Amino acid sequence: MDAIVKNFPAGQREARPTQQDAEDAVRLLLRWAGDDPTREGLLDTPKRVALAYSELFGGYDQSPEDVLGRTFEEVGGYDDLVLVKDIPFYSHCEHHMVPIIGKAHVAYLPKGRVLGLSKIARLVEVFGRRLQTQESMTAQIAHSIQDVLQPRGVAVMIEAEHLCMAMRGIQKQGSTTLTTTFTGDFQKNATEQARFLTLIRL
Incomplete structure (x- = not known):
């Protein structure tokens, strides 16, 4: 370390x-x-x-750029949405250091290059294994992929239970928080947003 x-x-x-x-x-x-x-x-x-x-908290010793690493250009002309959904993660809220348990859905629209699919799950892990707010983690995942891959757009949704709400304070078990970040074509095009949201519910 x-x-x-x-x-x-x-x-x-x-x-x-x-x-x-x-x-x-x-x-x-x-x-x-x-x-x-x-x-x-x-x-x-x-x-x-x-x-x-x-x-x-091993995510502090990992670089998102290193985790995303190599990209692939031989995609056979594929340029439609790539989605990895239901990626489980465990994090800790930065306010109480109590667990956040959830899943992430990550999609992007390629522009000539694609990522190895496991790299997306590893990126979620990098940011999950830090003290976090869910809002920050959602944006960090999206902007890391946008910066490294330069796709036409990135969409990220995280849904999670915060044990700081379940175990202490208001003590409301089972409530779920949803956050989203959209970049590029996902941000500009409501149809692409709707397609992403539909696909993660299939």
Whole structure:
């Protein structure tokens, strides 16, 4: 892992804390919650939490450009919509660090080049494995594909349950939030938007 936290604003970068720093922070939180981090059941919890967080927030160490990587030009003249739907993801809200559980639907209109289909799912994973708002994540996926592939347009819909609403606060279980971002032809053409929305419901 890099010694620098990559997404700090310019001029505010700090050295990334060590594994030991992270484990000590978990012990402090356990004490703050009212438990005893030295009891048998919690002895290894700080290490487990630090390792779990390195996986859950592994998106900070991945570049969308690297993940999208190589594109393909031999498409046999295909220039219609490409859609990958029902991509499951797990993220965490940046306000409470509580899980967001959902699925993403991602489409684009090619302009001479296409992406490997697995790269779209990997891109969702990159942004999912960061502290997020659903609105930001939706836009980040769309604009990354637009910037790298330069298609005629990109459409992204995310539908997700926010456990910060289900577990705390208003405590409304089962509510779903929908967000969309459209670029290019999807943004300009209501017919393309309608086709995208129809196809993800098939």
